[in-house]
Amino acid sequence: MAENNKTIILDEENNTAQSGSVPVTEFLPDDNTPDSEYLLEVRNMKKYFPIKSSFFRRVIGNVKAVDGISFKIKRGTTMGLVGESGCGKSTAGRTLLRLQDITEGEVLFNGVDIFKLHKNELRKLRPKIQIIFQDPYSSLSPRLPVGEIIGEAVREHNIVPKDKYDEYISMIMRACGLQEYHKDRYPHEFSGGQRQRICIARALALNPDFIVCDEPVSALDVSIQAQIINLLKQLQKEFNLTYLFISHDLSVVEHISDTVGVMYLGNLVEYAETDKIFSNPLHPYTKALFSAIPVPDPDYKMERIVLEGSIPSPANPPAGCKFHTRCKECHMICKYAVPAYKEIEPGHFCACHLYNTQEENDMYEQEIKETIKNEEENLKKAKKIKKAEEAAKLDSIDNG
Amino acid sequence: MSKNKKKNYLSGSDSHKISKENRIITKYLEKLRNDSKRDPSQYITSMRDENNIVELDNVCTYFFTDIGVVRAVDGVSFDIPKCSTVGVVGESGCGKSVTSLSIMQLLQRPTGQVVGGEIRLSNEDGTAYNIVNTPTSVMQEIRGNKISMIFQEPMTSLNPVFRIGAQINEVLELHHSEMTKEQIHDRTMEMLEMVGIANAEGVYNMYPHELSGGMRQRVMIAIALACDPKLIIADEPTTALDVTIQAQILDLLRNLKDKINSSIMLITHDLGVIAEMADYVVVMYAGRVVEKGTAHDIFHNPCHPYTIGLMKSKPVVGKQVDELYNIPGNVPNPVNMPDYCYFRDRCDLCDHERCSGKYPSEIRISDTHVVSCHLFADKGEVVGRSQIIPNSQLLEDRVEYNKNRKKKMAESVNANGQTDKTGAREDK
Ligand SMILES: Nc1ncnc2c1ncn2[C@@H]1O[C@H](COP(=O)(O)OP(=O)(O)OP(=O)(O)O)[C@@H](O)[C@H]1O
Ligand SMILES: Nc1ncnc2c1ncn2[C@@H]1O[C@H](COP(=O)(O)OP(=O)(O)O)[C@@H](O)[C@H]1O
Ligand code: SF4
Ligand code: SF4
Ligand SMILES: [Mg+2]
Ligand SMILES: [Mg+2]
Numbered sequence: 039m040a041e042n043n044k045t046i047i048l049d050e051e052n053n054t055a056q057s058g059s060v061p062v063t064e065f066l067p068d069d070n071t072p073d074s075e076y077l078l079e080v081r082n083m084k085k086y087f088p089i090k091s092s093f094f095r096r097v098i099g100n101v102k103a104v105d106g107i108s109f110k111i112k113r114g115t116t117m118g119l120v121g122e123s124g125c126g127k128s129t130a131g132r133t134l135l136r137l138q139d140i141t142e143g144e145v146l147f148n149g150v151d152i153f154k155l156h157k158n159e160l161r162k163l164r165p166k167i168q169i170i171f172q173d174p175y176s177s178l179s180p181r182l183p184v185g186e187i188i189g190e191a192v193r194e195h196n197i198v199p200k201d202k203y204d205e206y207i208s209m210i211m212r213a214c215g216l217q218e219y220h221k222d223r224y225p226h227e228f229s230g231g232q233r234q235r236i237c238i239a240r241a242l243a244l245n246p247d248f249i250v251c252d253e254p255v256s257a258l259d260v261s262i263q264a265q266i267i268n269l270l271k272q273l274q275k276e277f278n279l280t281y282l283f284i285s286h287d288l289s290v291v292e293h294i295s296d297t298v299g300v301m302y303l304g305n306l307v308e309y310a311e312t313d314k315i316f317s318n319p320l321h322p323y324t325k326a327l328f329s330a331i332p333v334p335d336p337d338y339k340m341e342r343i344v345l346e347g348s349i350p351s352p353a354n355p356p357a358g359c360k361f362h363t364r365c366k367e368c369h370m371i372c373k374y375a376v377p378a379y380k381e382i383e384p385g386h387f388c389a390c391h392l393y394n395t396q397e398e399n400d401m402y403e404q405e406i407k408e409t410i411k412n413e414e415e416n417l418k419k420a421k422k423i424k425k426a427e428e429a430a431k432l433d434s435i436d437n438g
Numbered sequence: 439m440s441k442n443k444k445k446n447y448l449s450g451s452d453s454h455k456i457s458k459e460n461r462i463i464t465k466y467l468e469k470l471r472n473d474s475k476r477d478p479s480q481y482i483t484s485m486r487d488e489n490n491i492v493e494l495d496n497v498c499t500y501f502f503t504d505i506g507v508v509r510a511v512d513g514v515s516f517d518i519p520k521c522s523t524v525g526v527v528g529e530s531g532c533g534k535s536v537t538s539l540s541i542m543q544l545l546q547r548p549t550g551q552v553v554g555g556e557i558r559l560s561n562e563d564g565t566a567y568n569i570v571n572t573p574t575s576v577m578q579e580i581r582g583n584k585i586s587m588i589f590q591e592p593m594t595s596l597n598p599v600f601r602i603g604a605q606i607n608e609v610l611e612l613h614h615s616e617m618t619k620e621q622i623h624d625r626t627m628e629m630l631e632m633v634g635i636a637n638a639e640g641v642y643n644m645y646p647h648e649l650s651g652g653m654r655q656r657v658m659i660a661i662a663l664a665c666d667p668k669l670i671i672a673d674e675p676t677t678a679l680d681v682t683i684q685a686q687i688l689d690l691l692r693n694l695k696d697k698i699n700s701s702i703m704l705i706t707h708d709l710g711v712i713a714e715m716a717d718y719v720v721v722m723y724a725g726r727v728v729e730k731g732t733a734h735d736i737f738h739n740p741c742h743p744y745t746i747g748l749m750k751s752k753p754v755v756g757k758q759v760d761e762l763y764n765i766p767g768n769v770p771n772p773v774n775m776p777d778y779c780y781f782r783d784r785c786d787l788c789d790h791e792r793c794s795g796k797y798p799s800e801i802r803i804s805d806t807h808v809v810s811c812h813l814f815a816d817k818g819e820v821v822g823r824s825q826i827i828p829n830s831q832l833l834e835d836r837v838e839y840n841k842n843r844k845k846k847m848a849e850s851v852n853a854n855g856q857t858d859k860t861g862a863r864e865d866k
Contacts (some may be wrong), residue, residue, distance in 0.1 A: 066641075103775070121678045122681075122682055122683075123680045183602070227769075249467075256465075259529050259530050259707060259750050260478070260649055260707055260708075260709075260748065260751055261529055261747070261748070261751050261764060261765045262764075263751070263752075263762045264751035264752075264753075264762035264763060264764040267753070268761050268762055268764060271761070286681055287681075288681065288755060289752070289753045289754055289755045290712075290753055291761065292753065292755050292756075293753035294761075316755060326682065327681060327682060328755075330681045330682050330684065330685035331681065331710065331755055332688075332708065332710025332711045332713065332714045333710055333714070333739055333753065333754070334657070334709040334710045334712070334713045334737060334749065334754060335713055336713045336714075336716075336733035336734055336737050336738075337734070337738075338713070342685060342689070344685055344686055344689055345682045345685075345686070347636075348650045348652055350655070372557055407440065438856060
């Protein structure tokens with residue numbers, strides 16, 4: 039039967055990107071961006087989603103998906119963002135691109151607050167800030183050929199002069215390891231790895247400075263993961279791109295990132311350079327997270343810190359340190375006081391009471407004592423009032 | 439798969455011919471399988487080694503599709519020893535899931551069929567079932583009682599409209615008709631506690647959508663364990679989960695295995711998970727086993743170029759490399775496999791003289807370590823060649839069967855003087 043199938047295989051999937059043949063900048067007008075060391079700065083960003091009551095659609099609470107995070111990313115580097123499912127990584131990524139409104143805080147791109155821009159200004163900025171999604175299957179329009187998917191926005195934003203357009207698209211496709219004849223094909227004709235290449239090409243074609251990669255390889259096979267990671271790294275070098283790389287695969291994050299931020303329930307709990315955070319994690323959550331990474335060596339016996347339970351609801355996070363319900367090192371102040379996010383070693387930030395100085399501890403304890411005292415007093419007062427009321431009632435009954 | 443479909447240009451008559459042939463073959467195989475009155479001597483055999491719980495011997499599982507025969511699993515052999523964990527790794531589409539579905543007889547029928555080989559399941563009394571020939575009615579007893587399965591996406595395998603408790607009860611009722619209602623309830627609670635659900639009473643009355651992914655996977659494990667199976671097949675049990683939850687579930691599986699002393703067949707594409715869990719490792723590529731051995735063999739002395747490539751392409755924490763290795767090219771078209779080494783077109787170490795020959799035999803390079811690559815031809819003893827079945831033979835079988843049936847019918851007509859309808863039922 040096999041002989042009857044005229045199997046014609048037209049192409050090979052894997053064309054390792056041919057780099058550096060034509061530099062992109064040749065086609066592009068010079069843009070003189072202000073030269074500060076940091077491309078992106080996020081200041082105390084918050085994003086709440088309102089919870090509405092089912093009857094009157096009144097807001098009865100908030101899902102605090104991102105609850106005040108701050109970080110900076112240097113030009114041409116990659117920041118990895120890790121954490122459990124539902125901790126707010128994707129929300130953070132989408133918000134800082136202004137794909138949705140911000141609840142509070144600032145996002146400075148090249149020193150300009152994205153959320154203060156007018157529509158026209160934002161439209162001009164759009165091509166510079168791009169995003170690549172996790173699912174290469176649903177993020178491409180099935181009705182457009184690949185050339186159009188990549189080129190649509192290029193024309194809309196006039197990235198290159200008209201006469202250079204065709205050449206430019208071919209060049210971008212080649213840089214991403216796609217063949218020119220793929221232009222006329224439709225997304226469903228491609229494998230997962232190739233589709234992710236198309237997504238990358240679409241983002242890259244707009245000549246961005248900054249790309250948010252939201253789990254770009256999680257849906258792909260190990261061998262294809264390696265191709266895409268290599269491609270992202272190589273493009274970064276070539277075009278001096280800056281990435282925010284969101285993933286829950288820590289070994290991938292370690293490989294690609296220069297700095298790493300760890301999120302828990304809407305907050306950054308630790309941030310440092312990749313080497314530093316992997317060799318010396320400070321926060322108990324980071325330690326647990328890293329100890330959960332399976333190591334491909336059967337003889338490796340690790341001390342695994344198994345976190346009990348799952349992440350609490352962001353609509354109703356625990357008081358004090360949000361991690362205290364699962365933390366093995368939790369002590370008294372953790373349950374009451376929110377730990378400050380501060381620089382513990384140069385460039386190494388962490389939010390945990392274990393790293394408080396003696397004075398800080400005393401201060402927290404003092405505060406807690408006072409609040410407890412206040413509470414007790416309030417309770418006493420309430421009791422007294424109750425007693426008085428009851429006595430009054432009895433009196434009135436007696437009198438009556 | 440869809441990609442291959444697009445690139446196969448079949449004329450209408452070709453396609454028609456294929457589907458006609460498919461129908462002939464699958465009809466024949468289905469008939470064999472549905473024959474509940476089959477003589478036990480046809481499916482009761484004995485194990486090669488009593489220390490194994492399952493032995494796969496040259497298993498071939500094909501899908502008879504309209505674009506041709508997809509050889510999803512083609513001559514796979516490995517053993518699952520008692521009380522041990524066997525990890526199966528490979529790229530997506532290499533036949534890991536199809537292997538496990540063949541053991542469970544849960545293939546999508548009639549397109550998917552085990553067409554050759556033996557899958558022996560120990561009965562622990564010296565006899566064994568050959569699952570390939572076991573009729574569906576007997577297989578229903580085996581599933582759940584002796585083998586059970588945990589799937590990747592727990593939401594799709596739990597029924598959304600029934601409470602968790604009811605779903606576990608149901609499994610117990612099905613397999614233990616002698617238990618009373620209270621006993622079943624108690625056992626369900628015990629199972630839920632065993633898989634580490636703290637609030638068992640609460641979860642008993644919940645619906646699947648009220649649970650998190652990790653909890654659902656725990657419930658699935660509870661269901662799988664409900665009848666003390668001897669083999670648990672876990673197909674990517676943690677792929678849909680977070681690292682921390684993954685660590686919890688792996689911990690749970692490891693502890694449970696010792697508690698109820700059963701074996702685990704763990705399917706995953708994460709080498710880290712395999713290293714942590716497995717005693718033995720089977721590496722599959724394009725429907726065949728390319729290398730197998732103890733975890734130590736595979737991780738410390740990987741031999742097959744594909745295994746080596748797989749190891750190199752995964753980033754490892756603490757190991758800095760500039761660029762990850764990626765295996766060039768892609769898997770050959772499963773409808774039209776070459777007759778030389780399937781990995782040849784992607785292989786870095788290919789030796790053009792030797793590797794252009796026939797598909798390499800399995801070579802035993804140490805007591806536990808078997809590799810299927812020409813580079814090792816003189817490094818050990820040849821233990822076998824996976825016997826693949828040429829497409830033409832599938833049809834011949836059917837012709838043979840038809841002849842036999844006609845002969846039989848004629849005999850029975852002669853003997854009884856009338857056409858006996860049951861005589862049409864094949865026995866051979
Ligand atoms: N549009 C929305 N409306 C209401 N809640 C939302 C919305 N989007 C996200 N959330 C909630 O915000 C929290 C953070 O979600 P987010 O998608 O950012 O998580 P994540 O860290 O990216 O997780 P994953 O690893 O699963 O992708 C979750 O609790 C989620 O349910
Ligand atoms: N129902 C089906 N019909 C046709 N082909 C199938 C079917 N299920 C699986 N296959 C094919 O069998 C091969 C192995 O698939 P599978 O065992 O699911 O891979 P994996 O190793 O990722 O689990 C693939 O080529 C796949 O396309
Ligand atoms: S502040 Fe306390 S509870 Fe929070 S992580 Fe640190 S030690 Fe644990
Ligand atoms: S047989 Fe040859 S082509 Fe195949 S894996 Fe071994 S070295 Fe490579
Ligand atoms: Mg997300
Ligand atoms: Mg599978």
